[in-house]
Amino acid sequence: MASLRLDDQLCFGLYAASRAVTSLYRVVLEDLDLTYPQYLVMLALWERDHRLVKELGAELNLDSGTLSPLLKRLQTAGLVVRNRQADDERSVRVSLSDAGKALRDKAQGIPDVIGAAMSLDDAGVARMRAELDRLTESVNAYREALAPA
Amino acid sequence: MASLRLDDQLCFGLYAASRAVTSLYRVVLEDLDLTYPQYLVMLALWERDHRLVKELGAELNLDSGTLSPLLKRLQTAGLVVRNRQADDERSVRVSLSDAGKALRDKAQGIPDVIGAAMSLDDAGVARMRAELDRLTESVNAYREALAPA
């Protein structure tokens, strides 16, 4: 029988850690004029350009309600362009502009800064990442059993 | 030299896990008509009633910009009352109403549901919680060195 005490709860730890990391990113990303979710989209595009909104949503677990305005802001900032697909006019392909590609250089140092801030060695990062992925998987499965999509 | 690849990043794992847990809470808290941050405030008050806004903010790491409207909603819902302190009229004390106290019974089962969803034993929870706390500590210290408050 678990208690209702705040300090016992793993979830609060997760919530606090996530906000701490985001607030560090806020400082680090100031130079690039990006928010953390915007940075995630840029990461995804730097890895593979010319993606559909649907694909970005699948990778980042974000729906169009979040992505559409975010992508609009990235486009206004001149980092990406959006083109409706000719062969399927429901889809929109997101591509990096030259400025968007160039921004990658300014981002090169970020992972190391974040890594240093976490003071974890590579093995520690890998282990924690694995545990978090397992947790996410487990929690999502449980939620879908409770409230089917 | 860390890479800019999305899957390498611990931060994304953290971000994903935190959102997964919150979305599970959304389902579980539907009965209580609470959001997760509202639930956190109620947890804090169930543990110790009659707290200043400042104290709640310190415990949950939330500022008045988040807490003030949240508390207003909890008051509108009839769960808490707010009273400006007589001895220091800058401060506001938040207290549970009878309905707020009664809601605790409906929340009793929640920690176990969340615990089951995470499929971690007590030791696993404790270990992960400790790791997350250490991570939060480390990241916050680093951020404050970078951008002093």
Add this chain to the structure above:
DNA sequence: CGCAACTCAGTTGCGCACAACTAATTGTGG
């Protein structure tokens, strides 16, 4: 073919998070 079911992006509305600010009160040094 015709039309219902589905897909995809976008919009709307709400509640955080947080920066920046305001207003009121309290504390402090000269």
Add this chain to the structure above:
DNA sequence: CCACAATTAGTTGTGCGCAACTGAGTTGCG
């Protein structure tokens, strides 16, 4: 005592995150 700094809660504005919905486009099936 009084000007000035500090404290406390609240407000405003922006950007997620997500549910619910819209509308255009596509697919499938009789």
